[in-house]
Amino acid sequence: MTKSRINSSDLLSGLELMIDSYQGKEQILGVNLNPVIVRLSCEEGCVKVIEMARRLGVTADTVRFYTRIKILKPGKNKTNGYREYSENDYNRLRFVLSARQLGFSVEDIQEILNHADKKKSPCPTVRRLIDQRLNETEQRFAETLQLRERMQQAVVEWSQKPDKVPTGHMICHLIEEFAQ
């Protein structure tokens, strides 16, 4: 397959792209990379799990998780079985993290990626899903707000009340007398 015959300068630019987007000073080292040696060490996309994780500021377990559920599809080194993450995997993971920041569930993201993988615009799906998730978030927000107020009020009220020993029909008067 031609697929395995990746142009080394492509690979390098892919690498640089990834390194750059991570942070800063690897550029200095990027110059030292010998493309030939890079190709020797791995066929297509050189990045192992821990490196991938580091570049996007997540744990290796997170990368493994997204691999396990097939959102990432790294190649496999034939000789040692190690997974090799490509620039494409990097882009996907970056996308996943952005989407998670916007409240999409992992399942949502799989749906979105399915559309994109078929070259169809995922935007209508994205708009529909964010409406749903926003509703749920508003709901959760309201609940959390109420819970917080209840708790705050309890703390205030309880500060005026003594401790008591439980009786037959009262386990903790603080909690049971806190009517709401």
Place this chain on the structure above:
Amino acid sequence: MTKSRINSSDLLSGLELMIDSYQGKEQILGVNLNPVIVRLSCEEGCVKVIEMARRLGVTADTVRFYTRIKILKPGKNKTNGYREYSENDYNRLRFVLSARQLGFSVEDIQEILNHADKKKSPCPTVRRLIDQRLNETEQRFAETLQLRERMQQAVVEWSQKPDKVPTGHMICHLIEEFAQ
């Protein structure tokens, strides 16, 4: 068996007992309770799971759950193995539901009940735990608030943007261009 011969007025007084103890005026009706009849209708506490659930407005599964983790300890009918919930179980479940409303975890509640069961005041534990849980709730609240704002802003921004088809390095421009 005498067991199956449930006197309907007993059932009613059992009901009343539980209902009353919830509201606090059981002493008035307590006069009406005939202990002998109560013992005939069921040995100690007459209530089966679905009835218990209905009275506190939860599902039978919830009652079974708290039974499974031994917060409720119903008796067991020797002949059919059905669980029989007593007034004490009713009080405990009512307490549990109140505590859950105040953000205590089930594990918290077990700790609180352990104190109460040893006749020690659970109040210091309760005060300590609510401080922790309130902190966590404030945290969650802040996070939910931020997520909500992010999502709202995304919806607004996206309403001005067209759908697009994914490219090699862009899966969904809506999500990926939404910088924050």
Place this chain on the structure above:
DNA sequence: CTTGACCTGTGTCTTGGACACAGGTGTAAG
């Protein structure tokens, strides 16, 4: 006798990873 509603215990599912574990790999130092 059958139907249907109820009961039992047990096991599995939910989210988004985190952690564990057994066993393989790669490399640098002694």
Place this chain on the structure above:
DNA sequence: CTTACACCTGTGTCCAAGACACAGGTCAAG
């Protein structure tokens, strides 16, 4: 060469608070 150590693999389990499923037992009414 061996050893140590850091890394890798797949798989399984765990979290919270129930919800749901399932196989099998019970019971009252028709």
